[in-house]
Amino acid sequence: MRDAYSCSSCTSCLPGIKAKDFGCRDAAQMLAAYATASVRNEPLLEALGSRLAKIATEEQRPKELHDALLVAIAAHDKLELQELSAYSLISEAAGFGSELGEAAEARPIEASR
Secondary structure, three states: OOOOOOOOOOOOOOOOOOHHHOOHHHHHHHHHHHHHOOOOOHHHHHHHHHHHHHHHHOOOOOOOHHHHHHHHHHHHHHOOOOOOHHHHHHHHHOOOOOOOOOHHHHOOOOOOO
16 A cells, blocks of 8 residues: 555545545645645646646636635645746636745735635
């Protein structure tokens, strides 16, 4: 059995679970948990960040989307994963443009309520 540090895919430990199954709040909570635990899971952050960016393009956007995007940005910053393509997608979706840098550090990493 794999432990959390050796997984190579965000779905290998949870078969059948896909990024599309996560809503804004779920994605933010998962990203915040990984960042708080300082676990760098690039496939997970890429998948959930991309999921949040996709939700941002939908016509009926949830009201908690902006907070979830800020949590996702802060998680990428804390884990130093700004090079992932999802980072620029969520930064643009949050209205910061593709070059956000460390601006999200002002917001603590916590899941939106």
